Amino acid sequence: MTDTVRIDKWLWAARFFKTRSLATDAVDNGKVRQNDARIKPAHGVRPGDTLEIDNGSTRWEVTVLALAEQRGSAAVAQTLYAETADSSVRRAQQSEQRKLYREPASLLKGRPTKRDRRLLDKAGG
Secondary structure, rough: OOEEEHHHHHHHHHOOOOOOOHHHHHHHHHOOEEOOOOOOOOEEEOOOEEEEEEEEOOEEEEEEEEOOOOOOOOHHHHHHHHOOOHHHHHHHHHHHHHHHHOOOHHOOOOOOOOOHHHHHHHHOO
16 A cells, blocks of 8 residues: 555545545535645645544544545544544534524525425514
8 A cells, every 4th residue: 555545535435525526526625624735636645644624514623544545434434533632622512502502494404485484584583
């Protein structure tokens, strides 16, 4: 195995993104930073690198421990990285906030109906 792996492959193998194309799009859009620098999808990742990952629902800050080009089980994926202490505390706080306060729009599926719109207007003011 080589000493580097493409960042999009590694993100997919570590299960931060469901598909490799989603990982590629995230890197292209600046949602993934390596050692505080914006990168391209073909950029190599090495053990010891620090990654900041925003996969849409969660922000992670991890240190790369091992490399993988193929997607394996979730147990194997968790051995590829170590989450920083700050990141785990921040994720726990965000999770707690989501439990306490639910966004009203998160319950809606698609476009609101006329009834949903009236209820939203009534609740909002």
